[in-house]
Amino acid sequence: MTRILLADDHTVMRNGLRLLLERQPDLKVVGEASDGRQAVDLAAAENPDVVIMDIAMPQLNGVEATRQIVNRNPAAAVVILSMHKDESYVIRSLKAGARAYLLKDSAEADLIAAIGAITEGKSFFSPAVRSLLKEDYMHQLEELGAEDSYELLTNREREVLQLVAEGKSNKQVAALLNLSLYTVETHRNHILQKLNLHSAPELILYAVRKGIIS
Amino acid sequence: MSLSPKTGPRLGGRPLLVAGFGSLLLLMLLAGGYALRTLEQVRTSDLEERNHHLRRDRALDRVRTGIFQSAIIMRDYLLALDEKTAAAQIERFAETRGQTDRALAECAALIDPTESAALHELQSELQLYWKLLEFISQIPAENRQVRGSEYLSKQVRQHRAELIQMADQVDAISARQMAASDARLKETFGRLRGRLTLIVALALGVGLLLAGFTIWRTLRLERELEQRYREGLDAQQELKELSARLVSAQEEERRSISRELHDEVGQSLSALLMEAGNAAAHVPPDATHVRQHVDSIKKLAEASVNIIRNMTLLLRPSMLDDFGLVPALEWQAREVSKRTGIRVQVTAADSAGELPDALRTCIYRVVQEALHNCARHAQARSVRVVVHQEDSKIVLSVEDDGRGFDARRVRGLGLVGMEERVRHLGGAFHVRSTPGAGTKVDVELPLAS
Numbered sequence: 001m002t003r004i005l006l007a008d009d010h011t012v013m014r015n016g017l018r019l020l021l022e023r024q025p026d027l028k029v030v031g032e033a034s035d036g037r038q039a040v041d042l043a044a045a046e047n048p049d050v051v052i053m054d055i056a057m058p059q060l061n062g063v064e065a066t067r068q069i070v071n072r073n074p075a076a077a078v079v080i081l082s083m084h085k086d087e088s089y090v091i092r093s094l095k096a097g098a099r100a101y102l103l104k105d106s107a108e109a110d111l112i113a114a115i116g117a118i119t120e121g122k123s124f125f126s127p128a129v130r131s132l133l134k135e136d137y138m139h140q141l142e143e144l145g146a147e148d149s150y151e152l153l154t155n156r157e158r159e160v161l162q163l164v165a166e167g168k169s170n171k172q173v174a175a176l177l178n179l180s181l182y183t184v185e186t187h188r189n190h191i192l193q194k195l196n197l198h199s200a201p202e203l204i205l206y207a208v209r210k211g212i213i214s
Numbered sequence: 215m216s217l218s219p220k221t222g223p224r225l226g227g228r229p230l231l232v233a234g235f236g237s238l239l240l241l242m243l244l245a246g247g248y249a250l251r252t253l254e255q256v257r258t259s260d261l262e263e264r265n266h267h268l269r270r271d272r273a274l275d276r277v278r279t280g281i282f283q284s285a286i287i288m289r290d291y292l293l294a295l296d297e298k299t300a301a302a303q304i305e306r307f308a309e310t311r312g313q314t315d316r317a318l319a320e321c322a323a324l325i326d327p328t329e330s331a332a333l334h335e336l337q338s339e340l341q342l343y344w345k346l347l348e349f350i351s352q353i354p355a356e357n358r359q360v361r362g363s364e365y366l367s368k369q370v371r372q373h374r375a376e377l378i379q380m381a382d383q384v385d386a387i388s389a390r391q392m393a394a395s396d397a398r399l400k401e402t403f404g405r406l407r408g409r410l411t412l413i414v415a416l417a418l419g420v421g422l423l424l425a426g427f428t429i430w431r432t433l434r435l436e437r438e439l440e441q442r443y444r445e446g447l448d449a450q451q452e453l454k455e456l457s458a459r460l461v462s463a464q465e466e467e468r469r470s471i472s473r474e475l476h477d478e479v480g481q482s483l484s485a486l487l488m489e490a491g492n493a494a495a496h497v498p499p500d501a502t503h504v505r506q507h508v509d510s511i512k513k514l515a516e517a518s519v520n521i522i523r524n525m526t527l528l529l530r531p532s533m534l535d536d537f538g539l540v541p542a543l544e545w546q547a548r549e550v551s552k553r554t555g556i557r558v559q560v561t562a563a564d565s566a567g568e569l570p571d572a573l574r575t576c577i578y579r580v581v582q583e584a585l586h587n588c589a590r591h592a593q594a595r596s597v598r599v600v601v602h603q604e605d606s607k608i609v610l611s612v613e614d615d616g617r618g619f620d621a622r623r624v625r626g627l628g629l630v631g632m633e634e635r636v637r638h639l640g641g642a643f644h645v646r647s648t649p650g651a652g653t654k655v656d657v658e659l660p661l662a663s
Contacts, residue, residue: 008481009477009481010481010482010485012482012485012489013481013484013485013488015485016485016488016489016491016492017488019489019492020488020491020492023492023495055536056476056477056481056532061536063536083476083480083481083484083519083522083523084523084532085523086527086533086541086545087544087545087548088533088537088541088542088544088545089533089536092537092541104480104481104484104487104488104519105484105487105515105516105519105520107484107487107488108487108488108490108491108492108512109491136548
């Protein structure tokens with residue numbers, strides 16, 4: 001049973017989401033928050049498996065609420081469900097600790113799949129967001145005339161990148177690829193260096209943009 | 215304040231001034247003319263009078279000489295030894311007599327008629343004198359010497375003394391006449407001086423009055439002008455404030471409409487979309503008709519959500535308020551790139567994200583307008599947007615590689631609007647552009663405000 005917290009300032013939206021989610025036998029909505037602060041409080045009280053979070057909310061916006069929830073409980077899986085369809089919102093949400101980003105207009109189609117993915121430790125993005133990020137990445141490469149840094153990675157590093165981006169821990173990657181934990185960590189550092197990235201969210205974002213994961 | 219009390223004295227003042235200065239000039243002209251005329255008159259009458267006096271004196275002198283000379287001639291006649299000499303003396307006597315008579319007539323013509331009594335007396339006495347002398351010529355030749363001398367010494371000498379006395383009287387009259395004429399001249403001069411003094415005093419008075427009026431009027435006009443100027447400045451300032459208020463009101467309106475659209479309309483449509491999905495889940499598999507309708511509802515709602523999203527971003531991008539300036543500028547850059555193919559590169563310091571709302575909005579709108587110009591007029595291929603902080607100010611530059619324009623001549627409404635925004639926040643705005651060499655917009659905004 002996956003316990004879910006809903007945070008959205010629109011009652012109609014929350015009701016719709018609840019209906020949608022509770023059609024699934026293994027999902028249960030354990031709380032509803034109508035602003036960011038309430039979401040943080042309820043997350044601390046209920047300790048849900050998944051938080052479905054809107055961005056535009058009174059008191060405290062969804063991005064900040066996500067940051068506070070993940071700070072307190074790094075295992076909390078936050079799905080952003082927003083109207084905003086711009087890179088800046090996606091990147092900031094991911095940096096704040098969200099693991100999935102869905103657009104409200106595709107909630108009905110993607111929400112169940114997204115919850116499934118993040119409970120397994122993976123990331124998830126609405127197809128529109130995914131193609132947007134990818135497009136922007138290609139556009140940037142084209143504009144700067146820069147070489148695609150992905151070409152710098154070795155085959156082994158590409159394997160590690162994909163697994164890490166899918167949400168696997170270093171230990172899991174080591175087991176899957178039959179490598180030592182130390183080697184996996186080295187690969188991971190090399191990847192970050194070569195791609196000029198600094199954190200796991202950036203790595204995930206990169207993978208999405210590259211189309212390595214979906 | 216109405217205009218009529220101001221224009222009133224101005225319209226009334228001009229004819230008054232013209233009349234005043236005109237009459238002053240006329241007065242001076244009249245005074246000058248009068249003085250000249252009088253002086254000329256005085257000069258000619260003085261000259262005439264002196265001339266008459268001289269001629270009178272000379273004529274009288276000739277009369278006196280004639281009186282003595284005729285007596286001497288007659289004595290010579292008495293002493294003459296022969297008839298021929300005697301006859302010559304008689305001839306000389308007649309000649310002298312004529313000359314003397316003419317001289318006296320001349321004198322009579324030059325004497326004042328009121329004084330002519332003395333002259334007439336002199337004239338008749340002279341005739342008597344002539345008769346006395348003529349009588350000598352009638353004395354017979356033999357006792358001419360004895361009786362003639364006696365007659366001459368008795369009758370003629372006495373008569374002659376009287377005549378000379380009379381002539382002296384006439385002389386005195388002439389002198390009196392001269393003195394009277396001098397007195398008249400003096401009086402004329404006195405009158406002239408009096409009139410001139412009066413006119414000069416009058417002119418001085420009018421001049422002072424005019425000067426006073428002119429100064430008063432000038433000061434008044436000056437004051438009025440200053441007031442107008444101040445009013446103009448105030449109006450200009452008011453207009454500026456009004457336009458700034460208009461700009462901020464517009465911005466506020468955009469922000470609230472954008473937010474309202476996004477938070478209310480957008481969210482409701484999203485909810486509608488989801489509810490449609492929920493409804494679809496309950497549609498029996500064989501009710502294809504209903505399913506089609508539900509799908510159509512979903513498609514419509516989806517399209518509407520997209521429209522709302524674009525509208526809100528165009529009105530005022532939400533990241534400007536949610537995350538600050540840099541993400542908003544980056545979004546704007548991406549949008550322009552996508553829409554126009556222009557390469558837009560944004561370089562912004564992280565500190566630029568923490569700006570006060572007014573500065574952030576100003577920079578965002580200036581960049582938006584500049585990029586709009588690049589896309590619309592400049593035919594640029596790439597644009598560089600740089601924002602950084604320097605001491606206590608924010609420096610922005612937008613530079614393109616387009617065709618440029620003559621920055622001294624062309625001043626579109628867009629540029630004016632940008633400048634207005636910047637100036638209102640106490641900043642500096644410069645556009646540098648030369649045809650064919652791109653355009654650079656530089657903005658400096660103080661952070662303290």
